[in-house]
Amino acid sequence: MPGLLQSLQEALGNEARPTAIQASSMKHLFKEPVEGDKYKEFLLASETGSGKSIAYLLPVLQDLKRTESNTVTSHSSRKPLNPRALVLAPTHELTRQLASFAKNLSHVIKLRVMCASKANTPSTAKSSGTASKMKGKFEEVGAPSDAEFVISKSSRGSRPVDLLVGTPMKLLEMERGRGWNWEERARERAMRIGKAEEHEDIKEEGGGNKEPPREFWVDEPEMGLENVQWVVVDEADVLFDPDFQESTRMLLADIAAARGQPVPVVPSSAISPTLDSDATPTSAQEISYPFNFILTSATIPTSLSTYLSNYHPSLTRLASPRLHHLPQTLRTEHTSWTGGNKAADIERRIRRVWAEDALVHAKSATGPGPVKLSKVLVFCNKRSKVEQLAAFLDGRGIKCVALTGGAEARKRGSNHHLDGFLKKDGPAPSGPGLSDPAQTPHVLVTTSLLSRGLDFSPMIKHVFIVDEPRNMIDFLHRAGRAGRAGEAGKVVVFGRSKGRGSGRAEEVKQRVRALVG
Structure with a gap:
């Protein structure tokens, strides 16, 4: 479509060529459906940084525009949002x-794109009682967080939307009403009390780790699902893992029911025992959703592969030749701890990166100007480690951004807490202090929270993995935040070269080597 092509050229330039997964997607997903055809079901699997977002957004946006005039909007629910x-x-x-x-790609063809990732917080409680009682209930919940958007009664019906992007729990909240699962969350939290801290706080996005109120209201649903024609599950290996799969499948079943073709909702207890085995459960029943269904992932763990084989056997899998490999432009380096102060070792390695930047600048600079220092992304396993390391580096004159699942900065309804680290369109910012790591953050310290899907700036040329990865899937996602879209990058893996723990470090080194080929 000319308008979509124009936006694509503006984003990528006229000389861009598709990656392997993008070429496969264009070959299969741009085909217009023939009357009587089933809905499309595809898995797009490709290494990190290979452009999977473009691979699914282009066909989805084109089809939404092509069918725009044919869509009959349902008004029966009288809900403010009815995305397609x-x-x-x-x-x-x-x-x-x-x-x-998606907004950048669709600005010429004029599709309406909306993001809904934060919980909408009403300004008044839907509960009778005195002001002091209502105040007490709000204090139980805590201060309301900023929302991506809040729909008031006066704006109902005034927000047409074609494409809605959100987390599964947020979208469930919108279509069932805020607070629909608070009792269940309260029970789950009670069962978790006393357990050790999880080192993968990406799980928080599923809604399971947030402290629920003891008493509150259930709000009215804000979204209808009758018009949904496409559903894309990005990072499917996460959204179909044990921590997310129930909310993901619940939302998919709600969409199918809203479209008049209910599908069975298999309890997690019936699925989880079979995820790591090749055997098909006797109760497995093929699920056929009444909408186009696309999954994308940089890895296909056994659990996801088995689930799709059992419940979506007709799904077409498109995989790039380098799936489960590191980007070819990404080099790996293993470095040893020198003693007990690991934070000091990390600081020294960061300063070495910047010394190398200064050397390159001195050799290639044509005139005066500040050295462009690389940004560094550091992955830890635990929140406490993130906070301790960031505090140490700050004390040594290296300004950091420390980001974990509970960080206050994440509640602002935007990605400004990652300014300078995420890839952005337009000219790079300039000004005094931007090249000084003592004034402007050049180091981002985080957990696996930011290892999935995010497109980081080409200024991030180094990823440090300072804690042993749980598995090679975890390693691939963390390392793949650099060396994206053909850019050069390096992943530095810290470990013990001798003594206790050195055997495990050597095993990690061997497994990483297998991902480079």
Whole structure:
């Protein structure tokens, strides 16, 4: 479509060529449906940084525009939002970036894109009682967070939307009403009390780790699902893992029911035991959704592969030749701890990166000007480690952004807490202090929260993995935040070269080597 092509050229330039997964997607997903055809079901699997967002957004946006005049909007529910396509992603940051990119691609063809990743917080409680009682209930919940958008009664029916991007729990909240699952969350939290801190706080986005109120109201639903024609599950290996799959499948079943073709909702207890085995459960029944269904992922773990084989056997899998490999432009380096102060080792390695930047600048600079220092992304396993390391570096004159699932900055309804680290369109910012790591953050310290899907700036040329990855899937996602879209990058893996723990470090080194080929 000319308008879509124009936006694509503005984003990528006239000389851009499709990656392997983009070429496969264009070959299969741009075909217009023939009357009587079933809805499309595809898995797009490709290495990190290969442009999977474009691979699914282009066909979805083109079809939405092509069928725009044929769509009969349902008014029976009288709900303010009735989207025609949904994109599900595991974190607030990723939903915002995807929505922004979709807006850029669709600005010429004039489709309406909206992001909904944060919980809408009403300004008044829907509960009778005195003001003091209502105040007490708000204090139980805590201060309301900023919302992506809030729909008031006066604006109902005034927000047409074609594509809505959000986390599964946020979209469930919108279509069932805020607070629909608070009792269940209260029970789950009670069962978790006393357990150790999880080192993967990406799970928070699923809604399971947030403290629920003891008493509150259930709000009216804001979204109808009758018009949904496309559903994209981005980062499907996360959204179909044990921590997310129930909310993901619940939302998919709600969409099918709203469209008049209910599908069975298989309890998690019936699925989880079979995820890591090749055996098809006797109760498995093929699920056929009444909408176009696309999953994307940089990895296909056994659990996801088994689930799709059992419940979506007719789904077409499109995979790039380098699936489960690191980007070819990404180099790996293993470095040893020198002693007990690991934070000091990390600081020294950061300063070495910047020394190398200064050397390159001295050799290539044609005139005076500040050295462009690389941004560094550091992955830890635990929140406490993130906070301790960031505090140490700040004390050493290296300004950091420390981001975990509970960070206050994440509640602002935007990605400004990652300014300078995420990839953005337009000219790079300039000004005094921007090249000084003592004034402007050049280091981002985080957990696996930011390892999924986010497109980081080419200024991030180094990823440090300072804690042993749980598995190679985790490693691939963390390392793949650099060396994206053909850019050069390096992943530095810290470990013990001798003594206790050195055997495990050597095993990690061997497994990483297998991902480079």
